[in-house]
Amino acid sequence: MEKNYMHPMLNIAIRAVRKGGNLLIQKYDLQKNISILDKKKNDYFINNTINIVQNKMIEIILKSYPDHFIVSQYKINKTFIKKKNIWIINPIDGIDNFKKNLPYFSTSIAIKIKNNTVISVIYDPFKNELFTAIKGKGAQLNGYRIRCSEIHNFSISSVAINDKIHMNKKLSLLYLKIINLLILQKVKFRCTGSPTLDLAYIANGRFDCLLHCNFTPCFFLAGKLQLKESGALICDINGGSNYLESGVALIGNYKFLRIIQKKIQDFL
Template identity: 40%
Template sequence: MHPMLNIAIRTVRQAGNIIIKYYETIDSNEYKQKNYHDCVKYIEKETKRQMTIMILKSYPQHQIITESNHEIHTESKNTEWIINALDGNINYIKHFPYFSISIAIRIKGRNEIAVIYDPMRNEVFRAWRGHGAQLNGYRLRGGIVRDLEHAILSTNCSFKINPNITSYLNITQKLLSQCLDFRRSGSVALDLAYVASGRIDGYLAFNLKPCDFAAGELLIREAGGLVTDFNGSNNYFYSGSFISGNARIVKNILTYINSQK
């Protein structure tokens, strides 16, 4: 196993222990007297701090990028660790057990290692460029669904007011009438891990940050899937908008979206 992959797995597992400890006590009288959102911000901050300590202990010269410091350097000479300490914090607040911790390691402008951890199910999704993707040691090969009518799709599309809400809703509405079912689960990283494992057949992303999708992007590719922007190109890393799934599903989504313009 690559030594950085080993550290990444140890780091997300340690972070998962912190997340679960607070998850089990957040309904106690001590926390009921506080604002739940403030509590989760504290938990996320503490988890991020512990992850940073573990990473820098082994690799003190590496750069750590979080959701609040998300500038990615294309030709960076430093190795970049893109971390998300709690992806799905609203789910966490509501005790909806669907959230995750993720790490992507980027070397010379390329995602090389990815780990996504679901602490509630003790599932570790991992990928190493050129060495495939795994779930708890078992090889992942992505989904086999070929047609939209049999596909479960997911998205991060928010129904809150934003400048692009109309175009987002138009795209999802078009696909909703074609696919088997549509989901918005609340944890981007975990959804992308599910695409890599075939539990979800396709994912539509809109304006995401690298900490949301960097790990999932590599997982999907190493599981044999595709990730493209809405024009079928690879210019999605900085826009944060893309389509992912197996090759046939991605092609069908692109074809259908473009035919409806």
């Protein structure tokens, strides 16, 4: 068992995501008493939950690092790009799951120093699973080193997909064509509703590949460092690095990505 918890900023990030995750669990139990049909009451409850979790995470970070800059998915300030030390927090990833009382969501933090992502923390409060990564020092799950899957066989692979296909028509058609291609290869699909946890699962080898589209680059950072430190890769459908521009990304181990890219090129 390896421990990377000696890094002071990592310790604070862990404290913040754990506190945020514990608050989500408390609110999750209360959520069960609100009818999903009562939209007004539901929206108020969700917004209030996000604010409470977000503010508590910010409070914990600023208590130790008052001069650092914090960006939240629900509180964006574009001037953060010019800052030296940036904490990018996501109070809840998988908000639709939370609304539907599905226990699959997470809270996460990525820390950038001089424009380099150096620390990543993703926390699943239901399973008490803490995914951490430090640049150049590998990725861990609850203190144990993790690596991405080595599977590169379609018939025994699990591929995660996201449900954000409400995009421009051309990109939607491309995404659906790729899914159809993988269906023909008898791939087993998973659509979880929490992209950040999907990335952590790629890093841990639970998923062999992730076909992702239409994501927000800033809040992809926590998962991206986990991928890099676990040996996984991220690329566009041609094997290049233009996945942000193209809108579709392939994520997984090198051998599997090469096989998928070859199939896509032959198919398209």
